[in-house]
Amino acid sequence: MQNDDGYFDERVAARYDESEEISEMFDPAVVDPVVDFLVELAGSGSALELGIGTGRIALPLSKRGVPVHGIEMSKAMAARLRAKPGGEDIGVTIGDFATTTVDGTFSVAYLVFNTISNLTTQAAQVACFRNVATHLEPGGCFVIEVGVPGLQRLPPGETFQAFDVSQTHWGIDEYDVATQGLISHHLEIVDGKAELNSVPFRYTWPSELDLMAELAGMRLRERWSDWKRAPFTSDSRKHVSVWEKPAA
Numbered sequence: 001m002q003n004d005d006g007y008f009d010e011r012v013a014a015r016y017d018e019s020e021e022i023s024e025m026f027d028p029a030v031v032d033p034v035v036d037f038l039v040e041l042a043g044s045g046s047a048l049e050l051g052i053g054t055g056r057i058a059l060p061l062s063k064r065g066v067p068v069h070g071i072e073m074s075k076a077m078a079a080r081l082r083a084k085p086g087g088e089d090i091g092v093t094i095g096d097f098a099t100t101t102v103d104g105t106f107s108v109a110y111l112v113f114n115t116i117s118n119l120t121t122q123a124a125q126v127a128c129f130r131n132v133a134t135h136l137e138p139g140g141c142f143v144i145e146v147g148v149p150g151l152q153r154l155p156p157g158e159t160f161q162a163f164d165v166s167q168t169h170w171g172i173d174e175y176d177v178a179t180q181g182l183i184s185h186h187l188e189i190v191d192g193k194a195e196l197n198s199v200p201f202r203y204t205w206p207s208e209l210d211l212m213a214e215l216a217g218m219r220l221r222e223r224w225s226d227w228k229r230a231p232f233t234s235d236s237r238k239h240v241s242v243w244e245k246p247a248a
């Protein structure tokens with residue numbers, strides 16, 4: 001059920017770090033390459049995380065000496081971040097990252113873990129790129145990590161695709177190609193009871209994101225299939241893309 005906190009309300013926030021589909025994303029083997037990548041781009045400047053959540057990336061980035069500020073819709077998620085060691089060093093502005101502005105400029109802004117797709121209209125995604133561009137220093141970078149739409153693996157006429165199947169969690173994506181809509185259904189057994197959480201997304205091809213960047217006055221600088229800079233190919237399941245605001 002959606003409220004002011006969006007789809008990451010108190011119920012989700014309370015279990016976010018430990019939940020089966022998320023907990024492995026906190027593994028240092030996953031987090032460290034992201035942080036290494038962002039430290040390099042941040043240089044001596046500051047970082048802005050859109051959808052900062054419970055600080056999975058922001059906290060280790062801040063510990064590496066990069067000042068980090070976050071924009072986050074969910075007060076429940078932001079409260080979890082603030083309660084963690086080092087959370088007091090990270091400012092969080094509550095609001096929609098497509099439109100919310102914060103003080104200062106940043107050498108890097110980043111939006112990881114498919115979170116650009118939480119904006120469910122093209123207009124909101126374009127607004128997000130424009131919002132980021134106004135927060136970047138000249139020469140600053142915007143980084144997005146997001147999945148490539150799985151349509152190549154969807155049989156003709158089918159709309160459902162399982163992305164995780166275990167004893168306690170079933171993840172099923174439901175595609176609507178007419179609207180580039182994608183609903184991720186998570187059915188999880190919690191304390192012996194089945195809980196359903198269905199979250200709507202808007203999927204995009206990399207080329208559409210490049211156009212959004214161009215509309216916002218930025219240009220593609222790098223595109224990889226992971227944070228260790230593996231080449232992006234037609235088989236890649238996700239991409240890590242970096243757009244640059246031209247130096248003045």
Ligand SMILES: C[S@@+](CC[C@H](N)C(=O)[O-])C[C@H]1O[C@@H](n2cnc3c(N)ncnc32)[C@H](O)[C@@H]1O
Nearest residue numbers: 008051052053056072073074077096097113118
């Ligand atoms: C999948 S979580 C990722 C959190 C964190 N970045 C991470 O990597 O663990 C997505 C986060 O983005 C937030 N979010 C989604 N849409 C948002 C929006 N339009 N404005 C601000 N925050 C948003 C959610 O509340 C949630 O905390």
